Amino acid sequence: MNALLPYTLTGVxxxxxxxxxxxxxxxxxxxxxxxxxxxxxxxxxLVALAKRSDSPVPDPVPQALVITGIVVAVAATALALNLLxxxxxxxxxxxxxxxLDE
Amino acid sequence: MAPMILTLPxxxxxxxxxxxxxxxxxxxxxxxxxxxxxxxxxxxxxAAGLALRTTRADSYHHAVGGWGxxxxxxxxxxxxxxxxxxxxxIVACAISFYAARFFDxxxxxxxxxxxxxxxxxxxxxxxxxxxxxxxVALELxxxxxxxxxxxxxxxxxxSGAIRYLLATMLGSLAYLLGVVFIYHGYGTLDLxxxxxxxxxNPVTWLALGLVxxxxxxxxxxxxxxxxxxxAHASATPPVSAALSALVVKTAFYVLLRxxxxxxxxxxxxxxxxxxxxxxxxxxxxxxxALRARRLKLLIAYSTVMQIGYLFIAFPLGILLAxxxxxxxLLSHALAKAAMFLAAGNVLYYGGHDRIADLDHVAQxxxxxxxxxxxxxxxxxxxxxxGGFVAKWLLIQASLDTGQWWWTVPILAGSLVAAAYxxxxxxxxxxxAEAPQEAxxxxxxMQWTALVLAVAAIALGLIAPWTLTWLDVGDPFSGxxxx
Numbered sequence: 001m002n003a004l005l006p007y008t009l010t011g012v013x014x015x016x017x018x019x020x021x022x023x024x025x026x027x028x029x030x031x032x033x034x035x036x037x038x039x040x041x042x043x044x045x046l047v048a049l050a051k052r053s054d055s056p057v058p059d060p061v062p063q064a065l066v067i068t069g070i071v072v073a074v075a076a077t078a079l080a081l082n083l084l085x086x087x088x089x090x091x092x093x094x095x096x097x098x099x100l101d102e
Numbered sequence: 103m104a105p106m107i108l109t110l111p112x113x114x115x116x117x118x119x120x121x122x123x124x125x126x127x128x129x130x131x132x133x134x135x136x137x138x139x140x141x142x143x144x145x146x147x148x149a150a151g152l153a154l155r156t157t158r159a160d161s162y163h164h165a166v167g168g169w170g171x172x173x174x175x176x177x178x179x180x181x182x183x184x185x186x187x188x189x190x191x192i193v194a195c196a197i198s199f200y201a202a203r204f205f206d207x208x209x210x211x212x213x214x215x216x217x218x219x220x221x222x223x224x225x226x227x228x229x230x231x232x233x234x235x236x237x238v239a240l241e242l243x244x245x246x247x248x249x250x251x252x253x254x255x256x257x258x259x260x261s262g263a264i265r266y267l268l269a270t271m272l273g274s275l276a277y278l279l280g281v282v283f284i285y286h287g288y289g290t291l292d293l294x295x296x297x298x299x300x301x302x303n304p305v306t307w308l309a310l311g312l313v314x315x316x317x318x319x320x321x322x323x324x325x326x327x328x329x330x331x332x333a334h335a336s337a338t339p340p341v342s343a344a345l346s347a348l349v350v351k352t353a354f355y356v357l358l359r360x361x362x363x364x365x366x367x368x369x370x371x372x373x374x375x376x377x378x379x380x381x382x383x384x385x386x387x388x389x390x391a392l393r394a395r396r397l398k399l400l401i402a403y404s405t406v407m408q409i410g411y412l413f414i415a416f417p418l419g420i421l422l423a424x425x426x427x428x429x430x431l432l433s434h435a436l437a438k439a440a441m442f443l444a445a446g447n448v449l450y451y452g453g454h455d456r457i458a459d460l461d462h463v464a465q466x467x468x469x470x471x472x473x474x475x476x477x478x479x480x481x482x483x484x485x486x487x488g489g490f491v492a493k494w495l496l497i498q499a500s501l502d503t504g505q506w507w508w509t510v511p512i513l514a515g516s517l518v519a520a521a522y523x524x525x526x527x528x529x530x531x532x533x534a535e536a537p538q539e540a541x542x543x544x545x546x547m548q549w550t551a552l553v554l555a556v557a558a559i560a561l562g563l564i565a566p567w568t569l570t571w572l573d574v575g576d577p578f579s580g581x582x583x584x
C-alpha cells in the first residue's frame with residue numbers, strides 16, 4: 001500500500017492536470033495532448049498496481065490492461081490528429097466551431 | 103433442428119461475423135455494399151438465434167477459447183443483454199438498407215467497414231461480463247462512432263467529430279480510473295464476483311463517482327450533453343440514426359450494469375442526483391428542441407431529453423421503474439432511428455433541413471411525414487406506442503414508491519415533445535417562401551423509416567411478452583431486493 005501511494009498520487013495529479021488543460025485550452029492540439037497526459041496518469045497507477053500484494057511476482061492482470069489501454073490511446077490519438085488535420089485544412093484554424101443552428 | 107439452434111455459439115457469431123465483414127468490406131471496396139448487407143443480415147440472424155436460445159433455456163454463457171472467468175474472457179447474455187442485442191440488430195438492419203440507397207459509391211466504401219466495426223463493438227459490449235472488456239468495447243464503439251460522424255469530411259462534421267472524440271475519451275478515462283480503483287480494492291474485474299465482494303468504503307465511493315461521471319458524459323446526461331447535438335446533427339442521417347438510437351445507449355447499458363450488480367447498496371444520494379439531472383435534461387432538451395431551427399438539431403435535442411427519462415428510473419429503483427427505463431430505451435431506439443431517417447429523406451429531397459422552409463413535404467413525401475409523426479407518437483408517449491408503456495411504468499413506479507413528484511417531469515415532458523413534433527408536422531403542410539429544387543427520394547428509403555416507426559408503435563402492443571423476456575436470468579434481482 002505504501003509503495004503504491006506515491007504512484008497513485010502522481011497519477012491522480014497527472015489526471016487532474018490533463019483535465020484542467022483539456023477544459024481551458026482552446027487549441028485542439030493542446031486538448032489532444034491533455035487527454036494523453038490524463039491517460040498517462042491512469043496507466044501509471046495501473047502499472048504500480050501490479051505490486052498490490054507483497055509477493056515477489058507482480059500481478060500480471062494490470063500489466064495486460066495497461067498494454068490494451070495504451071493501444072486504445074494510440075488509436076484514439078491517431079484518429080484525433082487525423083480529424084484535426086482535416087479541420088485545420090478546411091477551416092484554417094485548429095479550434096472547435098460554435099453554433100450549428102443557422 | 104431445435105437442439106442444434108440451442109447449442110450453436112450465437113454470441114461468438116455476433117462478434118466474429120461483423121468484424122470479418124468489416125475487414126472484407128475494407129479489402130474489397132467495390133463489393134462493400136453487398137458484403138455489408140450480407141454481414142448485417144447474418145448478424146441479425148445470429149441475434150435471433152441467441153434470442154431463441156435464451157427464451158428456451160436460461161441465460162447464455164460462453165467461455166472464449168475454453169478459458170472461463172476470472173482468468174479468461176466469458177461471454178454472457180441474460181434477458182437485458184438479449185433485448186439490447188435484438189434492438190441493435192433490428193435498427194442496424196433498417197439503417198443498413200437505408201444507407202445502401204442513401205450513399206453514393208465512394209461513400210459506400212468508407213461507410214461499411216466503420217459501420218460493421220461499430221456493430222461488432224456494440225455486440226461485444228452487450229455480451230461482456232467484466233469491467234475491462236466493457237472498457238475496450240466502449241472505446242471501440244466510441245472510435246467507430248467518431249469516425250462515422252466525420253464520414254462526409256465537411257467542416258461541421260469534423261468539428262462535431264472532434265468534440266465528440268474528446269468527450270468520449272474523457273469519459274472513458276474517468277471510467278478506466280474508476281475501474282483501476284475497483285481492481286485495487288477487490289482484485290477482480292468480473293461483474294458477478296464484484297457484486298458479492300463489494301462493500302461500502304471510500305475507495306468504492308471514489309470508483310462509483312468516477313465511473314458514473316465518465317458514463318454520464320458518454321450517455322450525454324445533462325449538463326454533460328454539450329457534445330451530442332453538434333455530433334448528431336452534423337453527421338449524415340443514417341449515421342445520426344445509429345448514434346442517437348444505439349451508441350448513446352451503450353454507455354447507459356454499462357452504467358445500468360454497474361448500478362444493478364456492483365453498487366445496489368450505495369444508492370440513495372447518487373440516485374437522487376441522477377433523477378434530478380434527468381429532470382433537468384428533460385426540460386433543457388425539450389426547450390432546446392423547441393428552439394431549434396434545423397430538423398436534425400431538433401431531433402438531437404430530443405435525444406438529450408429522452409436520455410433524461412432513463413435516469414428518472416434511478417431514484418425509483420424498483421423493478422417497474424427499471425422495466426420502464428428499458429422500455430423507453432427500446433422504443434426510443436426504434437422511434438429515434440425512424441425520425442433521423444425521415445429527416446434524411448427530407449434532406450435528400452430538398453437539400454436542406456431548415457424546419458421553416460419545409461415546402462409541402464407532407465404532400466410530396468407522405469410516407470416520410472407519416473413515419474416522422476408515428477415516431478413522434480412514441481416519443482410523446484401516446485397509447486398504444488412503446489413510449490406510452492414506458493412512461494406508464496415509470497409513473498406507476500413513482501406512485502408505488504410514494505415519490506409522486508417524479509411524475510411531473512414525465513408528464514410535462516410529453517407535452518413539450520408534442521409541441522416540437524407538431525411544430526415540424528405543421529411546417530410540413532405549408533408552402534415555403536422560396537420554391538426549391540427537389541430530388542426524387544427512393545421509395546425504399548421512405549418505407550424503411552416508416553417500418554421503424556410502426557415497430558416503435560407495435561412495441562407497445564407486445565409489452566407483456568417483451569417484459570417477461572427481459573427478466574430471463576434475473577438481471578434486476580440485485581437492485582430490487584434492497
